[in-house]
Amino acid sequence: MAAGPLPVSPLAVPFPEMPPVPGVRLATGAAEIRYRGREDVMVMAFPQGTTVAGLFTRNRCPGAPVDWCRAALARGGGKARALVVNAGNANVFTGRAGRETCEATAQAMAELLGCRPREVFLASTGVIGERLPTGKLTGALPGLMPRLSEAAWPAAARAIMTTDTFPKGATRTARIGDATVTINGIAKGSGMIAPDMATMLCFAATDAKLPAAVLQRLLKRAVERSFNRITVDSDTSTSDTVLLFAAGTARHPRVPATGGAMLRDFARALDELLHDLALQVVRDGEGAQKLVRIAVTGAVSARSAQRIALAIANSPLVKTAIAGGDANWGRIVMAVGKAGEPADRDRLSVAVGGVWMARDGGVVPDYDETPVVEHMRGREVEITVDIGLGRGEATVWTCDLTHGYIDINGSYRS
Amino acid sequence: MAAGPLPVSPLAVPFPEMPPVPGVRLATGAAEIRYRGREDVMVMAFPQGTTVAGLFTRNRCPGAPVDWCRAALARGGGKARALVVNAGNANVFTGRAGRETCEATAQAMAELLGCRPREVFLASTGVIGERLPTGKLTGALPGLMPRLSEAAWPAAARAIMTTDTFPKGATRTARIGDATVTINGIAKGSGMIAPDMATMLCFAATDAKLPAAVLQRLLKRAVERSFNRITVDSDTSTSDTVLLFAAGTARHPRVPATGGAMLRDFARALDELLHDLALQVVRDGEGAQKLVRIAVTGAVSARSAQRIALAIANSPLVKTAIAGGDANWGRIVMAVGKAGEPADRDRLSVAVGGVWMARDGGVVPDYDETPVVEHMRGREVEITVDIGLGRGEATVWTCDLTHGYIDINGSYRS
Structure with missing residues (x-):
């Protein structure tokens, strides 16, 4: 992590206009965990009935938030109500203290939203091997609640940056039956990038209403074609996380547990979205000129x-x-x-x-x-x-x- | 390959005093294959009865000289009379022309020494994918014959350098029975260095009299503990070659085909020699400061x-x-x-x-x-x-x- 601000990558692309994803609200704030004078915490809140799918690093020494998300996915049956992300400290190689930070953060967010801790997903990015000051993170959460907004995607993309030189976002629409749904995604990552997966965090959300098992299959396919096809430096992060949330606020015919032809256009849109974000990560590869x-x-x-x-x-x-x-x-x-x-x-x-x-x-x-x-x-x-x-x-x-x-x-x- | 001369690595070590290996003669010359104003060809000549062992790159796209040496080892039963090495052009990815260069070079050297082409071993290092001008190489050989000398080890180490910033040599002695034998070695390599093996050429010779099969076992063990334990940039060369010649001029009890306890001290000395040379390659890693x-x-x-x-x-x-x-x-x-x-x-x-x-x-x-x-x-x-x-x-x-x-x-x- 470099000390000063880095020049913006010459390969940067402009941040897109991102429409709201109905029901998905975001807020950002400054917890001063490591950085000063910038926002470093981002939360998303989802309506009841939201499903989630996730894919994580294959590094054998993952961070505590990766362990937390894997367990939450397995035990919670793919239900989600919130996401909490911080930048500046990865909460990796932090032993028992790292696990306790995850538990306390999920507990604090669950109390604010009236949900169960296992419905709260977590990600951290930044320096490895330093304890994350739990109080700074949990202390920042209450102040974010009144600021939750469907319009905060650009600020969310900025709040999760570390050595990134530009914020990364993408949006697509897809037809399911006769309805149009939206998928938005943000990502961060610029070094320690190699499959599986590229070192990065990626959070996407849609208003489609999809069974968690279907969502997981679609996500796996899309990641295989995007984040698993990029590399910056062959180094695989301990924190790689891709989460996809489906809020279920759109009105479209019920999708069967098998998915099927009805989701063909959604799958195409999701593939495109993640491919777009993956290439933005490469475009921000540390020192990249080409x-x-x-x-x-x-x-x-x-x-x-x-x-x-x-x-x-x-x-x-x-x-x-x-x-x-x-x-x-x-x-x-x-x-x-x-x-x-x-x-x-x-x-x-x-x-x-x-x-x-x-x-x-x-x-x-x-x-x-x-x-x-x-x-x-x-x-x-x-x-x-x-x-x-x-x-x-x-x-x-x-x-x-x-x-x-x-x-x-x-x-x-x- | 950089255009100008590079500063000598801060990790460089002085070239050692190298005693002669009785019967092993060397000569160097300037064929101007790529470089100007420096020697770029090195030959070694061995007495009748010399045995040879070799290990080569596992890169699936090896250079023509690697193919040549593998075939010569297999067909010649481990007999050697000469080695011809050039720097500046690796004769890799040169198709039929590359094979013809090898045949012509071995033929020319065999005629000069009165031996068979398959007793001539070859190595080339330098740029990949350009035809090696055969005539320049074979044309330089006759002039080297009168200059063959047991003292030319330092010049030989210099003549095989490419981006190396210092010449690499090592020498050890060992006891076989009540006799003392010498092992000398030279190496080149600084980038495209990763097992198996480090990208480099290494040529060692001893006056011990050893069956080729014994020599091959000893070499394999020593390389496993030296060149297969170093890496500069994870890139595996197309030309990696380690050759060990045993001239058989020393007077020691006959070594059985099984080798055995009699060679314990020789094995130790060979391990040390290759380890010394392997570390010199890392010390000259491109840009290395530590x-x-x-x-x-x-x-x-x-x-x-x-x-x-x-x-x-x-x-x-x-x-x-x-x-x-x-x-x-x-x-x-x-x-x-x-x-x-x-x-x-x-x-x-x-x-x-x-x-x-x-x-x-x-x-x-x-x-x-x-x-x-x-x-x-x-x-x-x-x-x-x-x-x-x-x-x-x-x-x-x-x-x-x-x-x-x-x-x-x-x-x-x-």
Whole structure:
């Protein structure tokens, strides 16, 4: 965590106009847990009948809030009434004290809303290994209640930022039967980003009325296609959390427990929403100057293609070459080889910006370097690798590795 | 590959006094394959009866010289008469032309020495994906023959450098029966360094007389304990090669095909030699300012300990924290968790410079920060992680991730 304010990423996108999600109210405030002069707490309140789905980091040393959410999901049957998030302290590696903070926070919020603690979901992001001052967090909650509003999405996106340089939000609508529903989402994340999942928090809410099991299936599919396809630095956070709340305030035909065709458009909208947010996280990758799309085709399977794509995306030598504007396909070949997946050097082809530089295991004689050089100068770089063995495909996104990453992560905690 | 000369690593060690290995002659010359004004070709010539052992990259897209050496080892029964190495062009991803370069080089050297091409071993290091100008390499060989000398070890170590900032050599002696034998080794490597193996070339030779199968077993064991325990950037080269030649000129009792107790001291000396060279490679890690030793204890197995240690050593967030002098044990916990190996957050302990900062899943209250800060300011950083589950142990070495790495790898090839 860097001491001073960081310049906004050159890859930033504007925050969208976000309509309300009927029934979903938000509020933000300053608990001064770590940061001064900015809001660092965000709550969401949901109406009775709200369902929830969640996916969490696969890091073996997760933070206390991740443990809390997993247990709440399992024991509460997918019911939710509130979400409490703080930025600046991740409540990770804090032992018994960390668990007690979670219990006290959920208890305090449950009392304010008249619900059960297990209906309160929690997330924390920030420094690891320092005790979260529970009183500051619970003490801030009562003052937020009168300020709950359906319009507070932009402030909510700002309150959960840590090293993020811009707030991240997205919105979509979808048809369920003859009704139109809204899905809003916000996210934070810029470093410690790698599947599964990218290090980040993402909170989405819809007014659709969906059984919790259906919601979980839809979320899993959408995360697989979004947050599990991005990487900044190969480091997997201890706090990754994606939560999706369905408030059930929309009027549409009842969705069966199997989901089915009726949800096709909703699934598309959710996929798009999370993909949009995932790319915003990469666009804010620490020190990122370029957004990099890596498409692998011709692998023996989709899983193999994804592993190869991630090996390329995580290679420091590939990422520094891109930072230097160098279409260094030799390093791409190296990264393909190190993935450990089936590959035949003499069938490999590599394209940068749509120009095939290498085909079937050798450089393309006299390929036109001018458009490649031009492409590498831009903000968005496209790399395509054909393995030449099968029909497996995958696309992942990453950013370049620059001096900015070292600046941000090499400074003292302060 | 950077354009200009790089400053010598602050972690450099002096080149040792290297005695001759009786029967092993070396010569170096300038073929101007890529570099100007420096030597870039190195040959070794061995007497009849020399045996050889080799280990190579596990990258699935190896260079043509790696294919050549694997085939020569398999078909030649472990006999060797010569080694030819060039720096500046790796002869990787060069298709049929690359294979033809290997055949022509081995043929040319075999004619000069009166041996068979399969007794000639080859290695190339440098840029990937460009054709190696065969004529420049083979044309340089005749001029080297009159200059072959048992004293040319320092020049040989220099001739194989690419982005290395200092030449790397080591020497040991060992007792076999009542005779003393010598083992000399040289290595190159500074980036694209990760097991298996570290990206590098290493050539060692001894005057001991050892069956090829015994030599191969000893080499495998020594590499496992040295080059497979280091990482600079997690990138695995396409050209990694370790070759060990036994000239058989020493007078010692005949070593049986099973090796056995008679070779205990030789095995120790070989382990030490390769460990010394492996650490020199880390000390020359691109941009390295600090040498980092990571010891993991208490894992469920030695293999698990090694995976956890490498996850810590390869984490960009850990490496940048070390560069910034920050004993950020939270990031170490994250890296333990992302390794995917059995770990229990609440049993983890972390020490830096011998001071336990975290024990059993939480920060140690009031641990003395002064010696830790002092330790982090030094050139050598020691991290110890106890997993608290079993008896598995492993130690790996890496370096920090600094602006220098970005400078070296983010510049245009030129």
